[in-house]
Amino acid sequence: MxxxxxxxxxxxxxxxxxxxxxxxxxxLLIRGEADHATVARETFQVDGDVAWIMQISDLHLSKYYPERASDLATLLAPALGVIRPALLLITGDITDAKSKAQTSSRQDESEWIAYRNVMNEVVLQSGIERARIFDIRGNHDKYGVPYVSHELDFFSKYSVNAELNRTADIYSISLVTNHTRYLFLGIDDSMQIGIRRPANLFGHPIDETVQFINSDLQFDDKYKNSAATKIAFGHFPLSFTASTPKGETYQIVFANNSFSTYICGHLHAKMSSKLWWLHKITIDGIEEKKLLRSFWEWELGDWKENRFARILSIDKGAVSFTDFRLSNYKSGFDTRVLITYPTDSRSMNLEESGGALIRNDINALIFSSQGVLNVTARVFDSSREFKVVEEIPLLSKSGHNLYQYQYPLFHAKWNAESYTSDNPTRYWVQVFVSNSDGREISSERRPFSVEGRGAIQSFHFFKYLLLGVxxxxxxxxxxxxxxxxxxxxxxxxxxxxxxxxxxxxxxxxxxxxxxxxxxxxxxxxxxxxxxxxxxxxxxxxxxxxxxxxxxxxxxxxxxxxxxxxxxxxxxxxxxxxxxxxxxxxxxxxxxxxxxxxxxxxxxxxxxxxxxxxxxxxxxxxxxxxxxxxxxxxxxxxxxxxxxxxxxxxxxxxxxxxxxxxxxxxxxxxxxxxxxxxxxxx
Incomplete structure (x- = not known):
């Protein structure tokens, strides 16, 4: 040749x-014979202008580790009874679906029966309405499931959503307050045809889901009295979510529709207990102008090994959260403090989202099984070696200083103009709570910016690898x-x-x-x-x-x-x-x-x-x-x-x-x- x-x-x-x-x-990412996004809509009324929800993720209930299920009754139920959230979101990987040696995967009906039984116990003990619980699939919940409604699809039989006949890919949940509305959008992106591990790691959205978000939410913003604060929740981080068959990504969709944040699970606390990422997306505006939009992504640690839970609040558009471990306490549920306003400048930026209006109020949610005698907010100046510059007493919105099983919001007026600064981490706030049992509980000290400025995020290669790529x-x-x-x-x-x-x-x-x-x-x-x-x-x-x-x-x-x-x-x-x-x-x-x-x-x-x-x-x-x-x-x-x-x-x-x-x-x-x-x- x-x-x-x-x-x-x-x-x-x-x-x-x-x-x-x-x-x-x-x-080529074909999901199934009938690719369409089914939608379930729910509306709940909440008191006041502050709403809060609770999230848990990655339960991995296993017949080999029964304590994961029993702790839902002994730890989660008492917490729900005190916190009384507007919603409980369970964001995937409900069961483990793996062998004891962790080498093979297959759905186990006994694990799903245990989940159904323990959630019935949680509802009974906590008093939460079953309709306010929303659970979605994770990749473990789809291991080996050929298609939805197959005999191995136990989620469609034993989940809370299934028991309430909520079988959908998208859950549109509206929380209606006295003056505004908060929208939670749950998305099930698990594989329509569930491959077993290890080749089942990513979320797989379909074009119909993106089409619904773009059309329905834009119509919603245009014809309702005011645009709602939007929060999306799912199982998969966006870095572990594939594009749709037409190449659409959630990053662009969430930015286009002005979402505040996306909350998820999947990565577990063994990766990190603070996996938060700010997405900055450039989108097309009017007259061929480019607009910079941003939204946050907050991954929650797992219930499986660490018993993590999250309380997330929305205070007139300001979104805050706190993550914590649930554990046994002799005196009952330990007191938890969540400052709803001002927001943490490290994890919520209101300036770019157009919500940077200086408010002359400071609010905090106090969840305690004990009586609350006194609540005080202290403002620190980091430029003066964190010297206390002001102490502000907070009073209960229910009209009582002594709080026990009443409305948990504590409030005070302050002169926010005194804390304007070009440095978003100059001023810090911390709330101290005195319980009736003599203990003093404090929140995490965190920076704030009354103008809504966000702190410059330091580069962490590990976080970038997990959430930024x-x-x-x-x-x-x-x-x-x-x-x-x-x-x-x-x-x-x-x-x-x-x-x-x-x-x-x-x-x-x-x-x-x-x-x-x-x-x-x-x-x-x-x-x-x-x-x-x-x-x-x-x-x-x-x-x-x-x-x-x-x-x-x-x-x-x-x-x-x-x-x-x-x-x-x-x-x-x-x-x-x-x-x-x-x-x-x-x-x-x-x-x-x-x-x-x-x-x-x-x-x-x-x-x-x-x-x-x-x-x-x-x-x-x-x-x-x-x-x-x-x-x-x-x-x-x-x-x-x-x-x-x-x-x-x-x-x-x-x-x-x-x-x-x-x-x-x-x-x-x-x-x-x-x-x-x-x-x-």
Whole structure:
């Protein structure tokens, strides 16, 4: 074959491979046969202008850890009885749906029955209305569920929403106060076709959800008396939420519709107990002007290990929150203090949202099972070594100094103009509460800005990695950069070898790195085997497995996602959970495939160097140690490979994974053949 023909064949191969990359858009994320966003609407009246809700997340109720469920009755119920929130939001991962060894996943009906029973007990003990409880699915609640209403979809049978016949993807909840309205928008973005772990990590919104938010909320703002304060809640952080099939993202949607914040779970407190992120989005305004909009994202720590809970308040548009652990107290529920106004300048910025009106009032919610004797707010000046500059007594809005099981809002007038400052962290406020049992409880000291200025957020790489990065985009970059590197590793040396193969002295004439590349492409069988293997990874299935349940059909996984059959229509869908397979594809490509091909090149390069030294009648010991080093590195790669395969077998079944061709058997066979072909006899 002429060099010209070889060049054009390789060029054609590159065009085919990259055309495949361009033909695999996120629109392959098909959710099911009937993709539409169903909506449930609820309206609740609240007293006064301050409303507060409570949130818990990531319960992970498990039959192996019954205390997670029992603590809902012993810890959550008493707290609800004292706090008396307008809403209780349970933001996903209600049950664990995993084996005791945490190696496989499948819905367990006993865990859902335990959830139903304990929530009945919570309602009975706390006195909260069942209708004010909203629970949504997390990824654990969809492990192995082929579709909604399937026999394994226990959420549709045992959840609070299901018992109230609230079966929807979106929950629009309005809290109507004396003078305004607060809107909570709950979004269920769990996979419509629930793949089992580990490939079920991301939220998957549909275009109909975005369409509803854009159309319904804009209509709502236009034709109601005033725009509502909007808060969205879901399970998945926005960084772990894929774009819609048409490429829409919630970041743009929330910014366009002036949401104040988005609250979620999913990441657990072991990552961090203060995962908060300010999203600054540039959107299109009128007359082709660009507008900067911002909203907050607050991730809540888990109930599973840490028993975290959140109280969130809205005070005439000002949103505040406090996160805390629920634990046993001999004297009952411990006193909790939430300053509703002024807001914390580190976690709520009103200036950019247009809510920066200086208010001459200071408000705090005091939740206590004991009598409250005295409430005092102290203002500190950080520029004067946190000297107290003012003490302000707060009185109960119910008209009594002694508070017990009454309206928990305490209020005072103050001269807010005295605290105007260009520095949003100059002035700090802290509220002190004296209980009837003689204890003094204080809130966290926090900075405020009466003008609504936000404190400059210090850069934390870990927070940026978890909340500031869109992992869908990162995955695409990491995937195709790896595949692009492998393509170049196979094609460029082959072209180089074609031009130098007639030269018997190229091993000594060229740089060792050039020789390393060329030697790896000399063996036609190995080179074509690696090319075939790479093409298989791009076009063909990686593995088969019981992706939805142990008793379900064997499902193939491709680079573009899982291809499964919808249980209702038996129609095959491609690309399910494309971004979710990153937990399988990236470790395999970066820890197995790329090192394997580099080591195979190394074996042939080492063989070529040995031949060169033998021809020159010298055989240094370094050549032998070089091969031993390559063999040791190959052993480490094989250990990593079999560990990945073992985890997949535990997750998707031993026989289906073992029957797969490319993933379990490709690397070891290529290693064996390469090592055999480079043996110097």
């Amino acid at each position: 002429s060099s010209r023909a070889l060049f054009f064949r390789l060029l054609h191969l590159l065009i085919l491979i990259f055309s495949f990359a361009l033909s695999s858009p996120s629109s 869109r992992w869908e985009d990162v995955y695409s970059f990491l995937l195709w950069s790896n595949l692009g590197f492998l393509i170049l590793l196979l094609t460029i040396p082959k072209v180089m070898y074609h031009f130098v193969q007639r030269s018997v002295t190229y091993r000594s004439r060229y740089h060792p790195f050039i020789s390393y590349l060329i030697e790896g492409s000399r063996n036609k069988f190995i080179w074509f085997s690696m090319v075939t293997y790479l093409l298989w990874l791009i076009y063909m299935p990686w593995l088969w497995g019981y992706a939805m349940s142990e008793n379900g059909e064997i499902t193939p996984m491709y680079l573009s996602g899982w291809r499964i059959k919808n249980g209702k229509s038996l129609l095959e869908y491609g690309g399910i959970g494309k971004v979710d397979v990153m937990v399988i594809t990236l470790p395999f490509l970066y820890c197995v495939v790329a090192p394997m091909m580099l080591l195979i090149h190394g074996f042939f390069a080492q063989q070529g160097r040995v031949c060169l030294y033998e021809r020159e009648r010298c055989s240094p010991c370094s050549m032998k140690w070089g091969r031993k080093t390559l063999l040791a590195a190959s052993g480490l790669v094989c250990v990593m490979h079999f560990k990945i395969c073992l985890n997949l077998m535990l997750a998707y079944g031993f026989e289906p994974v073992a029957m797969s061709l490319a993933l379990p058997w490709g690397p070891p066979l290529l290693f064996i053949v390469s090592i055999y072909n480079t043996m110097i006899l």
